[in-house]
Amino acid sequence: MADLQARLDLPPRDAVAFFRSKGFRISWDWFDVWQETQAEAFTVAKATSYDVLRAIRNELDTALDDGMTFQEFKKRLRPRLQELGWWGTKEVLDIDTGEVTRAQLGSDRRLRTIFQTNVQTAYMAGRHARQLDNAKDRPWWRYVAVMDGRTRPHHAELNGRVWRYDDPVWKIIYPPNGWGCRCRVVALSDADMERLGLQPERETQFIEREAKVSKDGELIQVQGISVPGIGDRRLSFFPDPGWDYNPGTASAAHLQDVLARKRKGFIDPTKPGRP
Numbered sequence: 001m002a003d004l005q006a007r008l009d010l011p012p013r014d015a016v017a018f019f020r021s022k023g024f025r026i027s028w029d030w031f032d033v034w035q036e037t038q039a040e041a042f043t044v045a046k047a048t049s050y051d052v053l054r055a056i057r058n059e060l061d062t063a064l065d066d067g068m069t070f071q072e073f074k075k076r077l078r079p080r081l082q083e084l085g086w087w088g089t090k091e092v093l094d095i096d097t098g099e100v101t102r103a104q105l106g107s108d109r110r111l112r113t114i115f116q117t118n119v120q121t122a123y124m125a126g127r128h129a130r131q132l133d134n135a136k137d138r139p140w141w142r143y144v145a146v147m148d149g150r151t152r153p154h155h156a157e158l159n160g161r162v163w164r165y166d167d168p169v170w171k172i173i174y175p176p177n178g179w180g181c182r183c184r185v186v187a188l189s190d191a192d193m194e195r196l197g198l199q200p201e202r203e204t205q206f207i208e209r210e211a212k213v214s215k216d217g218e219l220i221q222v223q224g225i226s227v228p229g230i231g232d233r234r235l236s237f238f239p240d241p242g243w244d245y246n247p248g249t250a251s252a253a254h255l256q257d258v259l260a261r262k263r264k265g266f267i268d269p270t271k272p273g274r275p
Contacts, residue, residue: 044114046103052086060118070115074108081106113179120176121247124184128174128248131187135165138187140200143173146182155183157235161227162188162200169204171246172223178240203228212241 047053059077062068068076081087087106104110131141145151145159155177163169165187175183188198207224224238238244 042118046092046105047086048092049084049086052081052084055080055084056114060115063115064119064122070112073115074111077111078106078108116180117176120181124175125247127185128246131165131185132248134187138189138192139165140188140190140193140198141165141170142186142188142198143175144184144186151182152178154235154237155181157229158183158227158237160198162193162198163204164200167201167204168206169201169225172206172225172244173237173239174246174248176243176247178243181240181243201227205234207236207238210238212238 042053042057044053044056047056056077059073059080062076063073078087089102089104091100092103092105131138140162141164142160142162143158145155147156147159158173170185174185175181177183188196192198193200205226207226209221210224211219212222220241222238222241223244224236226234226236229235
């Protein structure tokens, strides 16, 4: 697989604006900072020191701004985390229970997850904002999956499906839809729809909640949708636990709140999202 780069195909200002709007949040488990809150706060599970969080955030900021590959990101960040003692498996204090427990801190695998998750989410939030700005000319949004051997089957089944930009389905399935999700959305005009012979989905049903097991073994309620499948079959699509929200919509709401607080003088306008 080609290495994921921070720039992807988006002008970096959009992704950087999303990322820099976040504050900091100390958390023990990834689901402590839940869904839309991820658009407001930068956190890394078991990074219970602001020095560690700042080190990771600073390198992610540089990666987004300069278009680093993961290998470049890792080469810069790993020595700093080792210097701070946030590396390998160690006995640490669980901030939720107050007990000393053995936990996996920094590792090459964790750095890849941190890099891919933050870069892809920032990219998609920026892309969403740009597509909304152009919705008058390109009101049709098409779900596009990377159709290769690593694509999740249910993500592949959404490939090519089209909804209007303001369809509530995008509140649930606008990518990324899970850890390592590479799906994206392409905006189309009326002329594009006619040229490609595409029709928008008209029988989408919403599934309020269904219990799913997270990667950490937690039982979590996830929102989903149901759309026509092949023949009489219907396809039920659920993002991974914790990913059933739109980072772009959440980001827009958060940025509006930041601007309102700036106008009222509650925060320093030169340091959005910083503690």
